[in-house]
Amino acid sequence: MTRPQGFKAVTLHTMTDVRHQVDTLDAQLVPLLLQRLQCMRAAAQIKSKRDQVRDDQRVAAVLDHVKRRARQLGADASDVDAIEAIYSQLIEFCIGYELRHFDQKSAQQEVGR
Numbered sequence: 688m689t690r691p692q693g694f695k696a697v698t699l700h701t702m703t704d705v706r707h708q709v710d711t712l713d714a715q716l717v718p719l720l721l722q723r724l725q726c727m728r729a730a731a732q733i734k735s736k737r738d739q740v741r742d743d744q745r746v747a748a749v750l751d752h753v754k755r756r757a758r759q760l761g762a763d764a765s766d767v768d769a770i771e772a773i774y775s776q777l778i779e780f781c782i783g784y785e786l787r788h789f790d791q792k793s794a795q796q797e798v799g800r
């Protein structure tokens with residue numbers, strides 16, 4: 688199977704090859720996703736108002752950044768679109784996650800008063 692420039696070359700002839708590669712990639716992705724969630728927890732502590740959690744300008748900048756990175760790695764237009772779609776969903780999840788942590792913080796501050 689051919690792949691764009693900038694991707695590590697791997698042989699993917701059988702479903703065993705494909706699943707082994709998916710498991711290897713997921714093992715790398717999970718710690719990165721956990722680190723991203725850690726950033727959301729920190730953001731929830733730092734932001735002082737609930738309506739600061741969603742920041743549409745920043746969302747647009749994050750999407751531009753990841754699409755540029757995909758292009759740099761040689762992704763074609765349809766894979767750049769796929770990255771945008773995946774990140775749109777990821778950021779929506781992160782906003783919900785951050786809101787839950789923001790609300791927890793606010794509830795704890797209320798109890799502490």
Ligand SMILES: O=C(O)C(=O)C[C@]1(C(=O)O)C=C[C@@H](O)C=C1
Nearest residue numbers: 730740741742745746749778781
């Ligand atoms: O940059 C922030 O302010 C974040 O909270 C992070 C993040 C993201 O997932 O990247 C999440 C919520 C905001 O709407 C914008 C971006």
